[in-house]
Amino acid sequence: MSRARYKLVVDPIACDGAGVCAELLPEMITLDPWGFPIIHGDEVPDGLLELARRTTVSCPRLALTLVRLDKR
Amino acid sequence: MTVATAQALTAVGGKAFWFLTRASGLVSIALLSATIVLGVVASVGWTTQRWPRFVSQDVHRNLSLLCIAFVAVHVVTTVVDGYVPIGFVDVVLPFRSPYRPIYLGLGALCFDLLLAVLITSGLRHRIGYGSWRFVHWLAYLCWPIALIHGLGSGTDTPLPIVLLVEAVCTAAVLAAFAWRLTTGRSLPIGGRTAAGIGAVVAVVAIAGFAALGPLRPGWSHRSGTSSALLSQLATKNGTASTAAAPPTTVPATSGSPTTTAPSGSSTGSGSVPAVPFTSRVTGSQTQTQPDGRGVIQITLGMHLQDAGSTPLTIVLTGQESGGGGVSLSSGTVAYGPYRGTVVGLNGGTVTMRVAAPGPITLVANLTIDQQTGSLSGSVSGASGSTGGDR
């Protein structure tokens, strides 16, 4: 079974900049001075994938999604 | 919950379910309020170092699940208790229960809304943000409906502790709502103003309703419980029996030990109509004052319009409960020279098992005039013990 690879994508229009994602996944997400998320790194490392998935579920605006890297 | 446990509990405690219903109802409104407050705390984006927004969100979600669990207990115990004739259909289809139709209907409506909010939250990723948010806002509507449901149908409405819980919940939800309206994102000013005015009007209306309705004596009578539950139900619904709801069983074993067999009218001709038959009946309803222990008897005396004018007397025995309601515990029947018991009570429909001398089942559909106490309707008899079973 080949492992699926993912990256995190923010929908800047849907995002309200309230920063739940940065609370839940500080390893990959920090906030700019206006509270909008900056994603660090491209591929989500293996060990963070489950946390990243839960973070997308917790985004109140559903603005954060995991997008597959290897299938395009 | 199995039927066996249900019966055991009914036999042992008699009122255990009824207490559970009331207690879980109160806990439900408190949990619903807390859920809403936390939903607002999350939505306005309030955070501190110690209490990040995801905590509000997660606590909000978990409280909502706890809330629905208590609502489930509330609903199941109401149906299983059998004191009030409510079926599982009445739980989701509002305004068709024979018992306090409006207030229980609001409860059913609230339950539907809660389920909608819960299910759409589970499917948030599938249905998209817009649809989820729209349905989620119904949660605000749910709250006043739940409150009116509780005020209007609660046996315990006048209890100080209940009023205190309701007052605290109201204050908390109102404050949260005001906070949401003043800080909220993405809401047009017109919408906010309308919602604010709506909330104020709703609160004043509910307070007025509580003061004029449930908190004045005799509420259970007016709202459709009555000390003569049966007659109230019958007048509310005409003679239309609520066929879809399972019949409510009046347990013959639990409750008052002072059950007396109906007497007086048992010296009839000795002949009763051959089954199957259907006959019109007329008669009257009388009711004793509660004795020292609050036990009352409701007597429905009537005659069949057959050749022998067969007398039929139904005596329902019950315990007076808070707020002027009666918890019926047993019913006995005199039918001509024969005896039997009441096995089901559902709206204006009484189901009886009589040994005449072989087993027959009588089903009476009765309408009772509250003013005069006169009753009319029809009785049909069939052989065996069909219908009205548990």
Ligand code: HEM
């Ligand atoms: C009994 C069920 C529920 C009630 C009464 C309820 C009520 C509320 C209320 C009143 C709000 C504020 C909405 C606003 O003003 O925009 C809210 C927000 C929210 N609720 Fe619920 N809710 C319930 C269940 C759930 C469940 C099961 C979830 C599961 C995911 C959930 C997730 C959310 C989220 C994510 C928000 C937005 C929070 C934010 O913007 O940070 N709710 N809820």
Ligand code: SF4
């Ligand atoms: S949690 Fe969602 S809405 Fe909030 S900042 Fe992150 S991406 Fe934007």
